Amino acid sequence: MGGVNCPPGQDSGFKQKELEIYTDLLAKYCENMFGGIAAFYLANASIEKSIQKTSFMQVSVIEMKKAITLLKEAQSSFGSFASYASSKNLDHVDYSVQLENIEETLTLLNECAQEINNIPFSQGQELQNSLWRNSKITIKMIDAAQSIHTLFEWQSQFALSQKSVLQHSN
Amino acid sequence: MQELQEVHSVSVRLTTLRLKNSKHFRPAATGYSKDLDLIKTKVFMEEAEIKCQNSVSAGFIASSASYELKDAQKRAVFEAIERSTLQSWWSMREKWDSKLGTEDTRKTHDEFFNNQDIDLSIGFIKPVSETGYLAIAIIETANTYPYIVAGSSFQLDPLEAANHAAIEAVQSLNASRWIKLNTPMQTVYWDIGELRLRKKALQKIPNIPIKPMRQAEYPIDFISKTYKFETLKIGNKHIAYVYQNADISKKNRTIVKTPFNH
Numbered sequence: 001m002g003g004v005n006c007p008p009g010q011d012s013g014f015k016q017k018e019l020e021i022y023t024d025l026l027a028k029y030c031e032n033m034f035g036g037i038a039a040f041y042l043a044n045a046s047i048e049k050s051i052q053k054t055s056f057m058q059v060s061v062i063e064m065k066k067a068i069t070l071l072k073e074a075q076s077s078f079g080s081f082a083s084y085a086s087s088k089n090l091d092h093v094d095y096s097v098q099l100e101n102i103e104e105t106l107t108l109l110n111e112c113a114q115e116i117n118n119i120p121f122s123q124g125q126e127l128q129n130s131l132w133r134n135s136k137i138t139i140k141m142i143d144a145a146q147s148i149h150t151l152f153e154w155q156s157q158f159a160l161s162q163k164s165v166l167q168h169s170n
Numbered sequence: 171m172q173e174l175q176e177v178h179s180v181s182v183r184l185t186t187l188r189l190k191n192s193k194h195f196r197p198a199a200t201g202y203s204k205d206l207d208l209i210k211t212k213v214f215m216e217e218a219e220i221k222c223q224n225s226v227s228a229g230f231i232a233s234s235a236s237y238e239l240k241d242a243q244k245r246a247v248f249e250a251i252e253r254s255t256l257q258s259w260w261s262m263r264e265k266w267d268s269k270l271g272t273e274d275t276r277k278t279h280d281e282f283f284n285n286q287d288i289d290l291s292i293g294f295i296k297p298v299s300e301t302g303y304l305a306i307a308i309i310e311t312a313n314t315y316p317y318i319v320a321g322s323s324f325q326l327d328p329l330e331a332a333n334h335a336a337i338e339a340v341q342s343l344n345a346s347r348w349i350k351l352n353t354p355m356q357t358v359y360w361d362i363g364e365l366r367l368r369k370k371a372l373q374k375i376p377n378i379p380i381k382p383m384r385q386a387e388y389p390i391d392f393i394s395k396t397y398k399f400e401t402l403k404i405g406n407k408h409i410a411y412v413y414q415n416a417d418i419s420k421k422n423r424t425i426v427k428t429p430f431n432h
Contacts, residue, residue: 076362076363079317079318079363083361085359086358086359096357099362103313
């Protein structure tokens, strides 16, 4: 799902060098964000895999940590991008909304990581039963997934916010 | 006299005041709450500076206002040194020179932020003036906008520079939040990625106690070689302007903007 980002707009008057900086910063942020989201879903997939056969819970722990690291990086790179884009007087975009979305997601991912660590060592039906008995992890995972959805939603709106993209797609 | 407004401050010991009817955050000033009259004076001095900034010409670097001419000149030149140094440190990614010791940083943190979940780092970079100390304070807030901000100050005494830089950083934080709330179209976005990298680099510097650092000599030779002054008197206020000396190469003759002077 690459390329979900936004050009600086037809009237930005960017010079080649400025466009390169804009593009690099935006791509780095997107890489971090999508990478972090992918790691979150891999952590989920590893739990499901553990329910089916051998335990992959260790993989789940590792992927969740990776998701947190990458989302933290995404916050940094998005901050750099927002700083650059806003200094260029592009169309007004409230970047703080996405910064807050990332922060909220990070908080929830940290809570998920804690819950995964608390899952008793098991696999197969036994693991599934323990997850059904303690709904905390399910609730935290759903909250995190919904928060990730808001990240996507903001990103999608942003990607379509410039006229040039809309004109191209028509 | 115009009415002043107190801005919500992240620090328990510091107060930020601004002119209530200004369309922008500035003019504003931050200082110890016990020195309220001094903060008020600073706001009115900044107001005078802003009013006169339309009349500056090419080569302008910084200005400052004071009731005393000499004080205005000194402040303006310190501001000029600060801006020129920061410009190259930021854009050329220059290294930190040293950092404020853990104990002194902790004292400042406790004094300003009490038990709040706020991270404070203070480091020094080599000023263009070769003497004096330029401190940069970085504040990282837990989980809330603007996440990370910085403030800076050039002084002859290292501890004074560090203290002023921390006060400036608090003002950066208070200002960012005020702007976001009151004039959202002008919301300030700090370069979170780069500032976190700078902070990480500072943390890697070994702890060198600050005590052996002595108060520096006033860099009189550097100032007379590098800058020229213009002064203006409005009512009882002197406003000093610092310009790049005409002999200095043209490449430096631009108004210096850094991520710190939003």
